[in-house]
Amino acid sequence: MPSEPGPVSTAWDAPPLDPELSVALAALGEEAREPFTLENLAARQEQDAARRPRPTVRDLRADGRFEVDELHVPGPSGGQDVTLVSARPAGIAGTLPLLYYMHGGGMITGNAWSVLPRLLREWALTLELAVISVDYRLAPQAQYLGPVEDCYAGFVWVAEHAAQLGIDADRIIVGGKSAGGGLAAALALLTRDREGPTPIGQLLLCPMLDDRNNTFSSHQMAGIDTWDRTSNATAWQALLGDQYGAADLPPYAAPARATDLSRLPPAYIEVGSAETFRDEDVAYANAIWQAGGQAELHVWPGAFHGFDTFAPQTALSQDARNARSRWLRRILTQSGASSGSAC
Known part of the structure; x- marks a missing residue:
């Protein structure tokens, strides 16, 4: 079991x-800091589903600015299909690089649709980038390995069907926020170890990485952060079930458990100085460097979990969005130059 508090x-x-x-x-x-508990989880999930905006495909097309489709692709091991929401700027000929994105919500809330308006507004148009958002199954209805296997099955399908989707299979970035950031990190590990399609980068925004929930920052921000250690423990228990606290938990469940972070794509890792995930995210960047890898780490001073969602107009939120965009542009430019020189 996890260490004593x-x-x-x-x-x-x-x-x-x-x-x-x-x-x-x-x-x-x-209300923004009310923790998730095992007792209120079902009610909180119902509240989230009712309150969280879920735009339709027509809404996402934004009067013709984007081409948007829902794709239903084979799930892991012949299980139920995985829904992918595929979007790209309209009227751009040729193949586009892709951001393959996993939404946040602690593995227990959220959906693939609600994150897309912002992703399309901030990146798809300005970077001429396609976006596919994954509607992975949520815990506790689906437990590990379910969500990450959903993401992997969708990723492999997209890479194999890149030509018909108008996507450059050699220029795919995996990314996500919070729980989605943890899934993106796990997906990078899984594709490496299964020798699957290789992403060119991993965009990890305040990623949820460590099921042990016992870092200094997890204690320091208890009862203070918008996502604190009580909510975090609830989410990990919902995801892991009987495996919660296991000493031999695989890194694909909790990437902080990984002992080998070599041969991973370049990472962008960001976190706030005043949030629960600070120490596990800083440690993950450090472990990538120690393994000889590449990571760009941003610790935003005075930022709590999800700060740019709750307060998008603040100067710090704008700085964070600009830094992400610069990293994405740099990774895409470098990959484009490499593809060109190989021709």
Whole structure:
């Protein structure tokens, strides 16, 4: 089982919040920090499904600016199909690079549709990038290996059908936020170890990586962050079931368990200084460097979990979005130059 909890943190032990983010968080009220528990999980999932906007395909097409389709592709081991929401800017001829994206929500909430308007607005148009969002199964209805296998099955199918999708199979980036960032990291490990299609980068936004939930920051931000160690423990228990706390848990369940981070695609890792995942994300970047890999790490000062979603207009949120865009552009430019020189 996970280690015994350390000392309970108090608010004055935590790093100070960015002033703009502090105001935004206060405006959200206590509900934004209400933890998920095993007792309230089913009710919270129902609330999330009812409240979270889920745009239709017609909505996502935005009056013809984007081509959008729902794809139903074979799932893992002949199981139920995996739904992928595929989108690209309209009117661009030829193949496009792809961001293969996994949504957040702690493995217990969220959907593939609601994240797309922002991804399309910020990246698809400006970078001439296709986006495929994965509607992986949620816990506890689906437990490990279910969600990551859904993501892998969809990824392999997309790579194999890249030509008909108008996608450059040699220029695919895997990415995600929070739980989706953890799935993206797991997918990078899984494709390496199964010798599957190889992504050119992994975009890990405040990724959920460590089921042990016992870092200094997880204790420091207890009861303070929008996603704290109580919610985190609930989500990991929902995902792992009887495997929760197992000493030999595979890294595809919790990438922080990986002992070999060599031969992975370049990573972009970001996290806030005032969030639960800070220490596990910094440690993951450090482990990639120690394995001889490439990682760009951003620790946003005074940022809590999901800060740019809750407070998108703040200066820090804009800085974070700009940094992500610069990394994506650089990775895509480098991959394009390599493809050109090989011709």
